[in-house]
Every structure is written in structure tokens, then in C-alpha cells.
Amino acid sequence: MQMTYLQAVAAALREEMQRDDKIIMFGEDIAEFGNIFGVTRGFLEEFGPKRIRNTPISETAIVGTALGAAVTGFRPVAELMYADFTMVAFTEIFHCVSKWRFMHGADYKLPMVIRCAMGSSFGAGSEHSNCVESLFMHAPGLTIISPSTPADAKGLLKSAIRSDNPILFCEHKQLYQTKGEVPEGDYTIPIGVADVKRPGKDVTVIAVGLMVRRALEAAEKLEKEGISIEVIDPRTIAPFDKETVFESIRKTHHAIIVEESNKTAGIGAELAAMLQEEMYDELDGPVGRVAALDVPMPYNITLEKHVIPDADDIAKAVRAQLARSL
Amino acid sequence: MQYTADFLKKVYRDLLSIRFFEEKQVELYAAGRIPGHIHSGIGEEAGVTGVLTTRKEGDFFKISHRPVGAGVIIGAPLETMFAEIMGRVGGNALGMGGVLHMTCREKGMIGFSGTLGCDAAAAVGAGLTIQMNETDNVSYVFYGDGTSNRGPLHEAMNLAAIWKLPVLFVCNNNQFAISTPSSYSSAVPNPGADRAAAYGMPSKTVDATDVVAVYEAAKELVDGIRAGNGPAVLECKMYRVRGHFEGDQAKYRDAAVTEEWKKKDCVLKMEKKLVDEGVMTAEEIEALRAEVLAEMEAAIDAADKSPEPTPEDLYRNLYV
């Protein structure tokens, strides 16, 4: 059935809450208001004020409380509104949530999900547009999910809620209103498995979140030039599904990573380093990176567009990979 | 208030257990058998002992780095605790967590954080679990006068208060955050109790050299929490007898004051009370001391037999 990404996220939350009464949700403006993007509209009425709770503006307490509830038997879904606000609770996510089980022992399971809305969204500016995956890739123990389609969003959120590991679930603001085919009924998508969004043979393009759509647009353009790119959506950023990417590179011998956050020390930096270490003998050229310019996100919309990669930027990078000095 | 001899003996035994646990840590550390650093809680045992005497089955505990021996009376296995402190695979976290994370999930210990204050909300989360389960349990949070100035603690207190969660915030005010006196870092004389009003919580302060007095103050607050009145703050007045870490000579403070506090030692005070009230003879006290010490030594010997973790162990608890 066709539904938007936002509807898919809401459906996953609703269905899981109906299935398991250990699932509770809290965060800023999620109750009566139904979340600033409308994700949890109607949840308060359906699940009541014990399971659907507003919080004060207290990100550290939101994350910490989720941790405590998770360790003691509940399955909290904490909401941090903008992904940018994860930084307010950075210690809680980085030190506590990610490491709690490692530091305390196998009895300490943290079945908790931290949801946040990330990415550029037409003038949200420097503090409300960040993609934060790369910041948290440095935290072993944390699972980071960044879906690009409604079907993936629903299936992965369900898996995240059912997982006993702590999960940072990054929803893209610009994707909320995009539509896609979502399977009927209860289904999950496994965590840690990448998806080939479009098969191809010349260059492997690993794209994340909104950039998956941009990469698919680039694929259309390039096809007209006789260039065939394979678009891979890792979906789970950490732990990363290396094998799907490796298999693709063994076929194409070229790799480009496309992300929406700043290039320096971004997802692409890590993946490029990993690929040159582990796939050197399969690569027929340097691993490419397409990312946002290394500037804070500008408020001006024209410049915001300029800062973030588009399909043309991706296509150019692909052509450069294949260029030969004839 | 009148107490049975058994009750007082039990309290004394708990007090002694923490004291010896803390002393043994110091010994092991000096002998080079503990990596990293430890934070001895000698002299601060009455605070946690008196408070934890109010506990019951199903309660949750967020202890702090001082005294970590609190875990002993909550019921964490001694051998596991020593193995964790010594970095052995027999520790609760395979020797990966260390002294700041030795714990026991089964007994309601939710773990604690080395970044002080970030774990207060975890105890609030445990309080949320209690409220969801609709039991009369309590989630105990121990923190210090230093942590009382951290933002996350205040976010946690506020959230507990607005949700009326069953949480007891216990501020063990030992008067120093490393070298910084509480009188400098807080504008109020009671950095725990005085701030409770900001969150609409009841509070009490208590002389924490007297374990029975601590118990009585805690019991009053805990009874209210178990009755569904929401969180409260208990501030235990005490003194950090040793340095912040082993090797800290505490030159930044008046040694004469330290000596005065040593005379008010909570263990000596309890022993005097037991003898004065005819609960135990000096010989019985000696025998109990020997018994508890022997337990510690047996646990250390057993922990010492635990092997070092291997590189494979690094990945065992990373993901479920």
C-alpha cells in the first residue's frame, strides 16, 4: 500500500505499541501535540498518558530515563525532536547508552530507541539541519539506523523497537512527506543489512538517507550516457553491512560515498578509509566522496541547496571515477 | 525509637562490610593489584548503610563512586565485585567496566556512570518502571555535593518530580569535589536538601556519622515515596577522610579538621552505641570484625584466581 514515510514511522510505532505494552514513549511535545511533525498524532488518545508522555526540555533526562527504564524492564522509545539535539545529550548517548552493557555486563540489555528528525529542510539553518550519524559512528555499542524509504522506515523501526540493543533512529525531515509502497501487515527489516536500491555495473554509489533519492536521480541521468551505477543504501550505518558493499565493488571496482553531512570526518571518510584498507585490490581508482561543503548549513535556501549534494554533483563524481586521460 | 538487637547488629554488620571493602580496596591499590584509580569511601559508610536499611525487594539502586562498597550490602557477590575491580574476567563486566561499574543487575543495581550525574536520569527511568508496574518500590540515587551542581542531575530531578516518580535522591555531602569545597561551589549550605524546593520535593539533612540517625531520616522520606508522594531528597552530612583518589594528599584542606572528623568516625560511633546499650560486647564486636574481614579476604583470594580477560572477551558484551 502507498504511504508516506511519516505515516510509515507512525504505523510502526502504533503497531508495536499495540503488540507490546512494555513499549512506552516520551519526548518533547509528543502527547497532545502529537510531535512537531505529526508522527504521534492520536497516540495519547489511543495509549493513554502513562505510555505517551510529554517531557520538559530536558534531553539528558529523556535519554537517561530511557536508559533506566530499559535496564529495568521496559522498552522505551525516546524522542529528541531534532537530531541536532542529540548533542545536548551527547554524553548520555555516547558514554552511557552506547557503553552501558559493555561496562556493566551481559545482564544489562538496553532495548531502547532514540528517535530524531535529521537533515536539511528548506531553511532550518545551522542548528536544525544536521545529519548526526557520523558523530555517533565513533560510539561502539550503538546501532545507528537511517532509512530512506517508507517501507524501510517501517520495517527497520519495528526491528529497532524489538532489538535489545540501544538504537539511534534517524528519520529524514525532507523524506517525511515522500510516498512509497509499504508491505501490508506486520513485517520487519533486519538491522545491519544494506539494500541495493538500483543494480548497476560501472560504479558502486553508497548513499545515505535523502541522498539515496539523489543518487537514484543521478543514476537516471547517467544511464542516458551509458553509465550504469549501483546504488546501495546501507540503511544501518552501524554496524555497517560491509559484505553487500564489497560484493558490489568486486563487480564495479569503483566506489563513491554520498552523504548529506559535512565531508570532513563524515560517513564517507570512515567508509573510504575502510574500503581502501579492505578492498584495495578490487578498487580501480580512489574511493570518491560526495558530501556537504565544510560549512555550517546556511539559512538562505539557495545556498542550502548549493551546500548539499544534488544529482548533478553525484553524476559528476561518477564520471570522474570513470574518466581516462585519453 | 527502639530497635531490636538483631536489627542493630545487622546495620552494624553492613556498616563494617562497607568499611572493610573500602579498606581492602586501598590495600589492593597500594599493592598494585588494581588498575586505574579508586576513590575510597572510608568514613562515609553510614550514609549509604543508613539509607539502604530502608530498602526492600524490588527496589532499584544507582550507587556512586564513593563508597562503591554500597554494592556489598545490596547483595552484589563480593567475589564478582573484587574481580571487576581487579580487571578480571570473573567480574560482572568481564573486567571491562572496573571500579566505577561493579554492579549486580539481579539485585536491582542499575549500574552507574563515571561521568558523574549523567546516571541520575537512569535512576529516574528505574522509577518510571516502578510507576508503570504500580508497585511501592523506590529507586535510590546516590550522588555527591560535587555532582549536585551538574545540569543532568537537575533535569532528572525535575522530570522525577513532575511525573511523581518514586525516587530518593541521596546527596552524600562529604564537603569536597576533589579539591573544591562544597562551601565554594554551592551558594546554599545544603547543596542537596536546599535545592529540593525548586522541584517541589521534600528534603531532610542528617548527620551521617550516625547510621541510625541516617536510617531514621531516610525512612521518613522513603515511607512518603512508597505511599506515592513522589521523589524526595536526603542530604547526608559527612566528611571525605581520605583524598579524592589514592595518592591525593589533600594538602588543599586543614588537616586538623580532618583529624576532628576522624574522631567522629561512624563505625566507632556505632560500636560505642552497641556496647553502651548492651547490644554487643567488645569481644563479640571483635569476633564480628574478624568474621567480616575473613569474608573479604576469601573473596579477594577467589577473585584473584579469575583469569585476565582475552581480546575475544572485548566483543562479548558489545551487542546483544
Add this chain to the structure above:
Amino acid sequence: MIIELVMPRAGLTMVEGTISAWLAKEGDKVKKGDAIMEFENEKNTIEFNCNDEGYLHITAQEGETVAVGAPIAALASTEEEYKTLAGGASQPAAAPAAVPAAPTAPAVETVAPATTAAAPVAAAPASGRVSATGLAKKIAKQNNVTLSAVKGTGPNGRIIAQDVKDYIAAAASAPAAAVAAPAAYAEDVVAQIPLSGIRKAIAKNMYTSLQEMAQCTACAEIDVTDLLAYRQRLVEATGFLGCKVTVNDLLCMAVVKMLKKHPMANATFDGKVVSQHSAVNLSVAVAAEAGLMVPVVKNADKMNLVELHNAMKKLAEQARDKCLPDGSQAGGTFTVSNVGMFPIDWSTPIINPPQVAIMGFGRSVKKPVVVGDEIKIRSMMNAFLTFDHRVFDGLEVGRILDDMKTLLEHPELITL
């Protein structure tokens, strides 16, 4: 980017060179390794191989003599730059877009993917290190291909996988080349190069020559100051002569004169009978990349200097282009080997059987020389003769070198 091309230094003593021909035209897109110009120094005609690529703008014309290091042309990286450079029609570069291109977009324009490269660029940069991708290295190792033999067509001349595949395919279609052989160690890449046809022939001739003859070399130092001056005068008469006489032309002409006087050297020997030839069929050693070629100037003794020049030039070109007509290297009676373009003073050339002698010339060097009782700066050059001692003796050799000295020190005798 504009790259300036300058007159190269081709030899120790070269201070200037004369452009004899532009092989590439104004505006041509030239590549690294292309021979784009021919120039002459005091001894040789030398090809100028381009070290970069771009659009050629010529600034020194044919016939111009240019000092070493002085500009002769420029290369423009793009057509726009070339237009600006060449035209005076200084067209500015395309106006930049209002918003600069994202830095993620590399400055490479559309290029079709992986197709075969027409004229590959040498992969080895100046450092000598071979640049190749991981995959290219892997394929090369699996197929025992030596990467230094592969031309890179990737960015910056990097060898990419397709280059190695092309190389292997080419080797497969040319069975004589690149037979796989096991590499000894990963670090020590051993290039096993089977002998090509030309190399095999050279190997056989050289080995046979040294095995079957009693070869002996003698050397004489000759003052060529006057010869060089004489040649310069002939260069000044280029218009009249219709060709630009080289030093080599004069040396060969002198050899022909000498041979007319010493028929014993203008001979062949089959082990039993020495055959002296009335005609001088002069074998001229030409260093071609594929191997040594020794084309023969037939009836050199019937030629004047200009005719000899033209004949030798044609043969040298054919040799370098590997298009010598069949039989061009047969029937020689004496060989000349000029190594003066290199910093070589003398060598011991190997006789080209069944001939009985070979004359070599080293470089010319200015030296302090005692003339009368004064030290003067003179240009000196060695002439050296390897002869078959079975056929004649030192006496004859002494006379030959003495005559060579006379001829070269009195260059007017050469053209008499």
C-alpha cells in the same frame, strides 16, 4: 595551464639547436611522448619528444637556431587557453557560474567510460614509480604482467584495470611478446622479455662476430675545430645546398674518401678469401628504439655531400620508423658508428660481418691543446677503428687513422 617547451640540451657540448622540422602542426593536440619536432645540434638530428600534453602553439619556426633552454613552443591545457595563447583573439575563459561549483564535483568533464585508449600515456612519472590501482596491480600479478610495461590511461597516467587487460589482450594476439613466466618475489618484479626478431638477429650477429674474428681497436684523437667551422659555413649555405649539412655527413664523407685510398678496409672476408670492393657501400649504424639498424648507403663513393646527406637521412628515418625496405641492411662494405650524441669519447665497435672493419666517432669536446708551443682551446674528437687482425695489421690501421686525421683536420679535402 600553459606549459612552455624549450630547446633541450642533447649532449654535453650543446649550447644551441636548430629546428629542422616541426612534426606536429600549430594547434595540434599533442600527447606526452609524441615526437613533435626535429632539431639538430653540432652532430645530430634529434627528435623532440613532448613531455606533457596539450594544444601546441609554435614560437620558434623551422630553421631557427635556438639556445638551449630558450622557448620554442607552448602547450595549452584547454582549447580556450590555446585560443588565448595563439590568437591575440584573446577569448576569455567561460564566465564562471554565479555560484561556484560544489567542491565535491571534480573538474573532469564528461568522458565516456572504459573504452580502449587510442594512444596511451606512459604510466611512469618522473620519479620512476609506476602508478597503478589496486585492481590493476592484482590483475597484473595474476597474469605475470610487468606494470612498467603497461601504459596508463587513468587519471594522471595511472594504470587502471582496463590498461592491464588491454596489455594482456595485445600480448595474446602477438605471440612473440610477453610470454608469462613466474615472478620470483612480490617485491622484486622480474620482467622476462623474450627476444624480439630484431633483437635475435642482432644477438646472433654480434656473438658470431666476436667469436669468429680477431678484433682489435685503435683510436686517434683528432682536432675537429676546423671541421666544425667548415660545417658551420656549409650550414650558412643551406639555402644554396638545399639541405642542412650535419657533422655526421662530413664524417661519413671523410670515411668514404679514406676507403677509396685503403681498399683493404673496404672489404669482406669469408674466412678464406678477402674480397675488396670497388664501390663503397657504407653501412650506417642507426640507434632505433627497437634495436640497432645498419642500413647501407649504396655507392656512397659516387655521391657528393648533399647526395650522401639525403641518402643517410632517408635511411635513418626509415630505420627509426621501422620501415626499411627489405635488403636495406645487406651488401655493406664498411660501417660507420657515430656515438657522439652521447658523452662517449670512444668505444670498441663490433665489426658487422662479413666486413673487416668499422669506424667509430666519439663526441667532440673542447680541450686545452698544445698548438706549436701554445695552449689553445680546440674541439677534439676520437676516431676509432675496430679491424679484423686476420685480414690486415697495425701498419694499415695506422695509415688509415693518419689519413682520417688529415681529412678531418683539413675538411676541405673531404669535399674535394
